[in-house]
Amino acid sequence: MNREQKGHTLGPIVSSEHLSHKAKELSEFEFGLIISGHAFNRWIVRCMTAVGYSELGALDVLVVHSVNHRKRPKKLSDICLVLNIEDSHTVSYALKKLVRLKLVSSQKQGKETFFQTTEEGQKACKAYAEIREACLVESLSTLGISQEEMHHLAGALRAISGIYDQASRSAAAL
Numbered sequence: 001m002n003r004e005q006k007g008h009t010l011g012p013i014v015s016s017e018h019l020s021h022k023a024k025e026l027s028e029f030e031f032g033l034i035i036s037g038h039a040f041n042r043w044i045v046r047c048m049t050a051v052g053y054s055e056l057g058a059l060d061v062l063v064v065h066s067v068n069h070r071k072r073p074k075k076l077s078d079i080c081l082v083l084n085i086e087d088s089h090t091v092s093y094a095l096k097k098l099v100r101l102k103l104v105s106s107q108k109q110g111k112e113t114f115f116q117t118t119e120e121g122q123k124a125c126k127a128y129a130e131i132r133e134a135c136l137v138e139s140l141s142t143l144g145i146s147q148e149e150m151h152h153l154a155g156a157l158r159a160i161s162g163i164y165d166q167a168s169r170s171a172a173a174l
Helices: 025-052 058-071 076-083 088-100 119-141 147-172
Strands: 104-110 112-118
Touching: 025 058, 025 119, 058 076, 058 088, 058 112, 058 119, 076 088, 076 112, 088 104, 088 112, 104 119, 112 119
Parallel strands: none
Antiparallel strands: 104 112
């Protein structure tokens, strides 16, 4: 017999209930973000390992996909902006690693360095996409979330990230 059957109602599942007495739902949401973020990072690393690149971490995988997006050369600052990463040296380190692995190439144009995926990098991204389709997309379809709902969830997460960014700027000014 579970707690609900015994007459107890289950409260929110949180890891930091002590942070707010007015917004336990926010703590519950943040806990969901934490465990989802870790699961997502684990997934992208293991998917890229299945492609044959076990030495890549989560940021490396995100960077190679960002560089590959739209098949156009990109600057470090553009990659950081798209991925919402303040610490550009972490992205710079990932790019050096990807260049060393021959997944990405770099080219100087004036003072700027532009990065683009190599043929090998494009093949890796394509293989990743195939594994993603086989292992993840089919599983997600069992949740019964429509493409439209997924689109709205993605928009909500982007909007919420803006609120967290503003809150971090406010906290930095204290």
